Amino acid sequence: MKYRQTDSPPVAAAKASFSTSTAYRIEQDRRLPSQKKAPRGRRRPDPLARVFETEIVPMLKAAPGVRPVTIFEELLRRHPELGAGIRRTLERRIRAWRAIHDEEQEVIFRQTHEPGQRGLSDFTDMGELGVTIAGVPLDHRLYHFRLAYSGFEHAHVVLGGESFIALAEGLQNALWSLGGAPREHRTDSLSAAFCNLDRDAKDDLTRRYENLCAHYGMRPSRNNRGIAHENGAIESSHGHLKRAVGDALLLRGTADFDDLAAYRGFIDEIVSRRNARNAKRIDSERTALQDLPDRRTSDYEEVIVHVTSSGGFTLRKVFYTVPSRLIGHRLRVRLYDDHLDVFVGGTHLLTLPRGRPHPNGKHDQVVDYRHVIHSLRRKPMALLNLVYRDQLFPREAYRRAFDVLRKRLPDKKACRIMVDLLALAHERGCEAELADQLTADLNDGRLPDLNRLRTHFAPDPAQMPNVVVRLAPLATYECLIGTAEIGGAA
Structure with missing residues (x-):
């Protein structure tokens, strides 16, 4: 056609x-061959012709998501x-119908991230x-922080729910x-931290979160409730x-760890390995971040409790024991x-592991x-029906020993021996070693022999230091009296 012009x-x-x-x-017909070709008609009758408009379309309109x-x-x-x-024909026909008649869908707007602009926090469950x-199975979540621009990540193991305390600790870390x-x-929306609370509690948590962000000079923002893609x-x-964690556990060969x-x-x-892949990008974003304040802010909640005559206090459906000398005191x-x-x-007394109530709402004890x-020791029979008896035993061997003692001995004698065993573990500082001895005895079918165990864990006289105290003669102190008189005269 170009040559035909000249x-x-x-x-x-x-x-x-x-x-x-x-x-x-x-020259006679300038249409393309594809434009001259007549549309191909159906080669067989339409199996849905008599049911699509009368039955299928009403179902699609009545239940759009079907x-x-x-x-x-x-x-x-x-x-x-x-x-x-007819299945494939039906699926293609429904897809074509929905492309023309279905409702408008939500559009995802891709964002451009600037260095140092946005950090994001969220929790993810790791139970699977x-x-x-x-x-012992670990019921936990991960607090996950990420910078939108460079992809810097930080993860913190959280034992409880998505609370403000977990957020504050993980974010500051x-x-x-x-x-x-x-x-x-x-x-x-932090729904896990704010739900099931009255208005005052919600306002208090909101203020605490805003104060946390203000301490670091950050502007707090939230995505719309239930719209995860905004994060x-x-x-x-x-x-x-x-x-990545799942693959690492498979390579490790076991998902069991000695401790938390x-x-x-x-x-x-x-x-750290994931961050190392983005090291250059992270380093470039660090220059755009705000400086940190001089110190961290509070990542805990402060509560006043009263120690009852039971030798402890109850907090968030968990009973904690403390030294009995604190009975009647108010603790922070x-x-x-x-x-x-x-x-x-203002004096720090002790640190206790945090307990959690049971999933059914039943109280627990630490x-x-x-x-x-x-x-x-003064009331050993109290052990028999003690509310927190199972939590009292520091190791599984002690619980097994008490079960065996109850089966073979009267309750009174079983309680007395068990209390003496616990006292021996405390006084001699041999909790782990005594547990090994109890396990060996139980595996051999023997009852714990309290006298033998006391002898075994008694202090070795050969290892005790021999302290010799030499008393100075009293005449030696007379020179001190003379020195004091001279000093007083001067």
Whole structure:
């Protein structure tokens, strides 16, 4: 057609390398071959012609989210003669109908992230990985922090729910590990931290969260409730992190850890390797972050409790024992995610592991037998029906020993021996070693021999130091009297 603008049909055809007859045919009809071809009609009758508009469309309008396979099964129930071969035809027809008549869908607007602008926080449940601590399943979540621009990540093992305490502790750990703070901190609606609270409690938590962000110069923001993709920069990263942890557990060969500290170190190592891949990008974003304040702010909740005559206090449906000398005192407790710090006035007394109520709402107990053993020795039968008896035993061997003693001895004698065993573990500082001895005796079918155990764990006289005290003669002190007189005269 370009050559035809200046040349005759034969010349243009020669230059375009096709025949003169083809040139004249194009002159008569300039449509493309695809435009001359008549549309292909159906090669067989439409099996849905009599049911699509009358039955299928009403179902699609009545239940917009219904799956095509459900409509297919319903059609076969109504019209068995249609046969199973119409399924693909039905699915294509429904897809085409929805493309024209379905409701408008939500549009995802991709965002451009600036360095140092936004950090995001969220929690993700880790129960599906089956992590255990010393054989006991660990019910936990991960607090997950991420910078939207560079992809810097920080993860913190959380034993409780999505509380403000867990958020404050995890966020501050992340910021101090990063060495700076972004200008905006984004979370979801924090429903787990704010639900089931009255108006005053909600307002208090809101103020605490805003004060936390203000301490680091960050502007708090939240995504709309139930719209997870607004936090897509961290929601998608949840899956990648959990898969990385799962793969690392498979390579490790076991999901059991000796203690919580070992598992936290395992998570930190995985996150560090992920950050190392983005090291250059993270370093470039660090220059755009705000400086950290001089100190951290509170990442705990402070509560005043009263120690009852039971030798402890109840907090959040958990009973904690404390030394009995504190009965009647009011204590100040700092509540962290995994432990409690107990103060009387401004003096720190002790740290207790944090307990959680049972999933059914039943109360739990955190008991240290050292706090009550002195009273229990005076009233050993109290052990028989003690509310927190199972939590009193520091190790499984002690619980097994008490079960065997109860089966073979009268209750009174069994309680007396068990209390003496606990007292021996406390006084001689041999809790672990005594547990090994009890396990060996029970495995051999023997009852614990209290006299033998006392002898075994008695102090060795050969190892006790021989202290010799030499008294100075009294005449030696007379020179001191003379020195004092001279000093007084001077």
